[in-house]
Amino acid sequence: MSIAEAPTFVVGSQPKFAHYCTSIVNRIGDLLWERKLGVRTRGRAESPHHDAHAYGYLSYHTYFTILDRLLLQPSDVVVDLGCGKGRIVCCAACYDIREAIGVEIDPQLARSAKNNVSQLRLRRAPARITTESAIDFDFDATTVVVMFHPFGIKTLEGVLQRIDESCRRIPRRLRIVYANPLFDHVLAAQDSFTRYDAWLPKTWDRLKFPVYFYEHRS
Numbered sequence: 376m377s378i379a380e381a382p383t384f385v386v387g388s389q390p391k392f393a394h395y396c397t398s399i400v401n402r403i404g405d406l407l408w409e410r411k412l413g414v415r416t417r418g419r420a421e422s423p424h425h426d427a428h429a430y431g432y433l434s435y436h437t438y439f440t441i442l443d444r445l446l447l448q449p450s451d452v453v454v455d456l457g458c459g460k461g462r463i464v465c466c467a468a469c470y471d472i473r474e475a476i477g478v479e480i481d482p483q484l485a486r487s488a489k490n491n492v493s494q495l496r497l498r499r500a501p502a503r504i505t506t507e508s509a510i511d512f513d514f515d516a517t518t519v520v521v522m523f524h525p526f527g528i529k530t531l532e533g534v535l536q537r538i539d540e541s542c543r544r545i546p547r548r549l550r551i552v553y554a555n556p557l558f559d560h561v562l563a564a565q566d567s568f569t570r571y572d573a574w575l576p577k578t579w580d581r582l583k584f585p586v587y588f589y590e591h592r593s
């Protein structure tokens with residue numbers, strides 16, 4: 376199957392026993408990472424905001440595997456759109472990059488993220504959290520955008536337009552990582568972006584959702 380042919384969404388594809396075992400491994404791994412990094416990002420929270428999805432996260436193992444795959448450079452600015460309590464920002468700040476930024480619409484979650492970023496151990500890069508909608512964020516310095524199913528189609532379309540405008544104004548390599556890509560058809564329909572990799576969960580994977588990698592064509 377080519378990358379372009381990968382299905383837009385696969386859920387429940389792991390047999391229950393494999394899912395149960397790998398989820399336990401993920402949970403234990405998450406506890407150890409939180410202790411090592413000195414942060415607390417667990418828990419769920421519904422979002423009261425229009426077109427926003429509830430707070431949730433993937434395992435530290437998944438986020439570090441994604442960030443490894445990106446082969447990040449010291450010039451990279453990694454932005455997590457809908458950063459929740461800042462798990463991805465904390466992971467990204469452990470790499471030798473220019474900056475890790477979290478954008479969060481919910482002030483309470485953003486406060487937790489700021490707290491986590493300020494307490495982060497093993498930091499190798501500056502990190503900050505901004506409390507605003509992703510649609511209002513200034514993308515001009517961004518080289519990597521990460522999204523774990525943060526918002527609905529309307530917001531996604533607006534965000535992609537802003538990113539495209541920014542890349543046309545300031546041509547650069549910009550990649551988008553879309554985890555749990557429920558609205559992948561929106562991204563796939565854009566001429567400006569090409570999907571260059573697609574991860575689909577296999578039977579014994581610790582990965583629980585598909586993760587798609589896109590690049591801006593500029």
Ligand SMILES: C[S@@+](CC[C@H](N)C(=O)[O-])C[C@H]1O[C@@H](n2cnc3c(N)ncnc32)[C@H](O)[C@@H]1O
Pocket residue numbers: 422424426427428429430431432433455456457458459460461462463478479480481484507508509510522523524525526530
């Ligand atoms: C599924 S959670 C992902 C959390 C985080 N990225 C992680 O993986 O650990 C989605 C987050 O996106 C936030 N969000 C939703 N709409 C947003 C928007 N328009 N701008 C910024 N954040 C938004 C929600 O408040 C929620 O915290």
